[in-house]
Amino acid sequence: MLRNLLLLILLGLFSISAGKQDSSIRFGLLKYSGGGDWYSNKETSLPNLIKFCNQELSMDIAENQIIVEPGDPEIFNLPFIHMTGHGNVVFSSQEAENLRTYLISGGFLHIDDNYGMDKFIRKSMKDVFPELSFVELPFSHKIYHQRFDFPNGLPKIHEHDGKPPRGFGLRHQGRLVCFYTTECDLGDGWENPQVHNDPPHVRQQALRMGANIVQFVFSQ
Numbered sequence: 363m364l365r366n367l368l369l370l371i372l373l374g375l376f377s378i379s380a381g382k383q384d385s386s387i388r389f390g391l392l393k394y395s396g397g398g399d400w401y402s403n404k405e406t407s408l409p410n411l412i413k414f415c416n417q418e419l420s421m422d423i424a425e426n427q428i429i430v431e432p433g434d435p436e437i438f439n440l441p442f443i444h445m446t447g448h449g450n451v452v453f454s455s456q457e458a459e460n461l462r463t464y465l466i467s468g469g470f471l472h473i474d475d476n477y478g479m480d481k482f483i484r485k486s487m488k489d490v491f492p493e494l495s496f497v498e499l500p501f502s503h504k505i506y507h508q509r510f511d512f513p514n515g516l517p518k519i520h521e522h523d524g525k526p527p528r529g530f531g532l533r534h535q536g537r538l539v540c541f542y543t544t545e546c547d548l549g550d551g552w553e554n555p556q557v558h559n560d561p562p563h564v565r566q567q568a569l570r571m572g573a574n575i576v577q578f579v580f581s582q
Contacts, residue, residue: 396452
């Protein structure tokens with residue numbers, strides 16, 4: 363059922379005008395348990411990325427994000443889900459199973475470590491895919507070479523520990539189902555300028571990389 367839904371979305375994606383409010387394409391923000399602040403970039407981050415994709419990629423994504431829990435059936439109506447935070451992440455067995463079914467059926471999860479999430483999300487995603495491990499994607503991967511070109515991989519938005527930004531993926535039967543960005547803070551770069559006072563060129567790089575992720579999802 364989800365495969366059919368995604369196919370319909372893909373067939374109509376580039377043939378309809380951007381910005382229509384009755385769009386059937388909606389993106390989700392994942393609300394998870396465990397005490398981590400899933401809401402850390404809730405107000406403007408994903409909505410700003412959606413607006414950017416509608417403008418720069420001529421897409422037709424509804425501007426209002428859907429807040430969805432990993433065990434919610436509503437997840438199957440969303441082709442793209444974004445997840446972020448600083449702390450602990452816990453999936454119940456039912457949530458892990460539901461999230462797994464969503465991902466192997468055609469859905470996509472982008473996880474953005476907002477600093478402090480790494481050790482928790484790696485363990486939690488093992489509950490979803492016990493047989494898979496995150497593998498770092500090479501700079502030659504297509505996700506870095508969509509509408510915008512990033513020959514050196516992810517842009518560095520916030521310094522934190524000063525480590526280089528890294529992008530990891532989970533593949534199921536050859537398809538990238540999850541992209542995990544860390545030491546990068548893409549989501550912070552998507553927020554309104556006054557939230558972090560990032561320079562315009564830094565925010566632009568964050569939005570462009572986010573648009574690449576979205577475009578890659580719809581072109582896989």
